[in-house]
Amino acid sequence: MGCNVEELLGERAENLLAFNSPKISKDLLHLPGPDFVDRVYALSNRNNRVLGNLAWLFNHGRLGGTGYLSILPVDQGIEHAGGASFAKNPIYFDPENIIKLAMEGGCNGVASTFGVLGVMSRKYAHKIPFIVKINHNELLTVPNRYNQILYGTVEQAYDMGAAAVGATIYFGSEESDTQIIEIAEAFARAHELGMVTILWCYLRNSAFKKDKDYHAAADLTGQANHLGVTIQADIIKQKLPKTNGGYKALNMGDSSYGKFDERIYSELASDHPIDLCRYQVANCYMGRAGLINSGGASAENDFVEAAVTAVINKRAGGSGLISGRKAFQRPMEEGAKLLNTIQDVYLDSTVTIA
Template structure:
């Protein structure tokens, strides 16, 4: 398996597979493992029903009982428009095919909207854990606005048999304070009902695009993660970091030079490790997003992201467009390739 991964990584293979982190060491992390719920969440204030649903997530699919997760997210029909999302493969206008892909692909769970999951709940809620995305940014308003608004109530997710709810906050946006309050209240209700919580900790502010796109800076996304775990998100979804130094470039907020001098480097695994550190050193799992589909290079890019996430101490990948914007058999192959990285004992923590 490692030879195949090395082939897909190309010239970056040695640098990614053999790197060892020294700034934040692996010994300081709470790493994914078969007993992660017992070892980490048992210490928390989560009630027994939350622990049951977390174990449902960890205990399903090809990665079952490893502590790692592979999730298929398909909320792009709202977030990016149905046409933009499903025109490359119109079969996925039908919600049943979304759930079928997650099952065939061996995923731990499927994450989607109230509508998608609700319309097939009686057929599939008992066959694969549902993660109901409770808020969205919709792009039909003209001119376009960028704001996450609630599309339903946590009780609806509970009633359809979901294992977890997901939500997005656009940290850094003018609307973020309201979103923080809404999501905090929703997550409290979710935990009360026994549902696990997953937070998409995204940055959104036009000022974050300067000489680089600092929406994917390790220091800024790391702080977004830290805000997310403060809201008691059990799992954090974040974009893979591509650069660093957002605080210093934008001259906003507060940081320490030690972040750049001691804790991180330019290496992608170090940048991702800083994201993990901000998730309470891995007590809340970090899953990185798979990103947009670029065509022929998707498989190699997905495997690269999985290697970085796993070796940094992350909990897995949540990859959608790379999987569903192609024939189902190819989508299954891509999802399985991601999972194979987490199943490979030779790919170790850096």
């Protein structure tokens, strides 16, 4: 193995690696494995071309054939502004370097914009699965809005040879109704054309910030996942849960928000991070749609945090990680090493499902 997972986790190793009392039993889950496409996706209404692209995605890169995914997403040039994203490492203004990093890092696929992938499609679309992110935020309007705008068509992604399309819905935002309708239609068309669908299931609403920030609450993100699989996303991208009790906090006082059951917090999840993530997996039809958690912003202890996130996701029954800024905001060799560190967790047979 490329890294010692237990050593990398340090003082958090025992809490994460020895946890074996999840509220939701692993026996109820459809767990990742080499036969995941045949065992799970092949039972669905996805056509043979979608199954073929799912098989390509799951069988590519260092994690090929394991049932796990390691994806490099670089759409931050729009989502977080090009200068803010690439100032640390200006080589990534050039789209070819984004694709090279995904290949050097042994990723299953690379996710980026129409522009980034389109400008290099002739050279690389047949070498690594392309995931075209079809909608994005727009950061020049004052004040900024919680919106996602379609930047092209599903047909354009198909024409460049993409294996998959990705999209974001800001669940909870004023614009979410429009986004749900647009992306449900786009995903239906993508499936018709044989492409995989991946949904960034994010929450955006200032009301989610109370005594703490519930944008990363397991119950609210879990429901976002449940909405995502409802519009037939094959794979769900979600932030790792940091807390729980979002529904309860938003129902305090005279307000009435959503619906919840106390058993969510007592019988379906504990405060342990693996339990919180497992609740997200449960909301992905008990794992029938793969859950990939995001890596988050870059910081000083990126290698440790990447390993922690990977261990939580894997032990919870998730399907992998989608990590961008931690990788591309450093020299390419280091970025590839970080991606390999993530992959090493999924390749390590001693890191088991809780």
